[in-house]
């Protein structure tokens with residue numbers, strides 16, 4: 306593909322924080338941006354040159370976005386694949402509608418991971434598809450205790466129910482409206498990690514070293530990103546598997562693949578692939594402050610066909626997610642967190658997404674700590690987590 310050079314307008318489906326950080330990266334390079342999102346106050350729409358304020362399937366809105374944009378990408382996997390398909394008839398779209406369709410349906414996604422297992426060397430968790438009464442009756446007992454997950458529209462642990470018995474499974478499926486689901490075996494996780502890979506139109510691939518993630522209540526709380534955050538051999542396996550998963554579908558753009566790590570006992574720990582996001586990922590936000598090229602820079606390069614630089618991490622980093630809970634005090638009253646105090650800590654980088662209303666569990670921003678030495682990074686992060694009352698403190702050593 307002939308590169309789309311700065312000065313052109315890049316289109317973004319979705320106006321959340323990931324779109325906002327893409328817009329920042331694109332604008333720094335001299336691109337103009339157009340965001341399609343129905344919310345007049347969307348974080349990305351508010352900072353973009355153009356904001357098409359319609360639904361994701363609105364024919365007029367899509368036509369407007371296509372007319373404005375030299376190429377289009379997406380910031381969330383639940384954008385209707387049909388919408389991307391119709392845009393792709395007019396403009397380069399990356400990732401493709403097909404790749405997004407796989408990522409937005411756990412049944413398709415697991416089939417893809419299983420198909421890749423021979424080359425990636427990494428299986429997914431044992432699971433069964435649950436779409437019919439017959440499949441409910443036939444659900445393998447060895448998947449219990451397990452997690453019932455809706456095939457579509459799940460994120461941040463939503464659309465998931467933990468079940469221990471066949472009766473609980475039947476109740477949970479009924480509570481979820483008997484929509485298509487997967488039942489996944491509950492695995493004893495030793496750790497979780499993720500890998501970010503960028504792949505160009507020509508198949509060139511660059512990736513970051515895997516980062517280790519700590520989830521609390523199904524939502525990412527902390528990302529550790531520094532040498533030694535994972536065993537080197539395990540990290541190399543995760544990275545190779547991610548590149549295989551991207552190559553198998555000729556993926557173009559920035560992709561994140563999440564993994565579970567299982568205790569291998571006396572042998573090497575086992576990797577299990579959990580899910581993929583066809584876009585930058587919360588666990589890659591540290592790249593903004595700790596790397597010479599961020600995941601959003603690479604998203605821009607991949608979309609436009611610019612050369613893909615090999616990113617280099619220059620500082621150890623630790624990221625703390627800032628959910629809306631931080632805006633509530635012990636009495637449940639709204640407060641403004643003590644940002645000045647947090648920013649007095651060495652190496653603190655505050656990112657707030659411009660969301661006007663704080664709600665519990667809502668991703669409002671993140672804090673990344675960087676420094677010359679890991680010890681300083683961790684002590685600043687511990688102090689910030691303590692002052693803000695963030696969860697997962699015990700994983701900070």
Ligand code: ATP
Pocket residue numbers: 430452454459460461462463489490491492493494497520523524525563579580
């Ligand atoms: P995301 O916000 O990452 O898209 P999601 O809602 O799609 O989240 P998952 O990634 O499937 O959800 O699960 C969220 C978290 O729940 C995982 O990161 C992990 O901590 C836990 N979890 C999910 N599946 C399993 C499993 N099979 N065994 C043990 N823990 C699990």
Ligand code: MG
Pocket residue numbers: 563579580
């Ligand atoms: Mg996940």
